[in-house]
Amino acid sequence: MKASLWAATISAAAFVSGAALGQVPPSNYHEQQLRDLNRSFELRQRDLQREQQRDFEVNRRGAAPRTQRMLLGEPRPGCPVGSAGC
Helix, strand or coil: HHHHHHHHHHHHHHHHHHHHHCCCCCHHHHHHHHCCCCCCCCHHHHHHHHHHHHHHHEEEEEEEEHHHHHHHHHCCCCCCCCCCCC
16 A cells, blocks of 8 residues: 555655646757757857957957058157157
């Protein structure tokens, strides 16, 4: 009798925990967790790639005037004209 009562208690607990998870079987629940986690990683990776591309473009635009000054032989801002080490 105690064994059947114990089995009924375990069955009821499993049923209640299933209800708490939205009636999703355990394997589907874990698969959904993995899908959600993977989607989160994919979204974060995409955001990082966009951020890196934006930073690259901003840095490239900022470097263009410096490159032009070096090619034209113009002194850097704050350097006196004709100075050798500036």
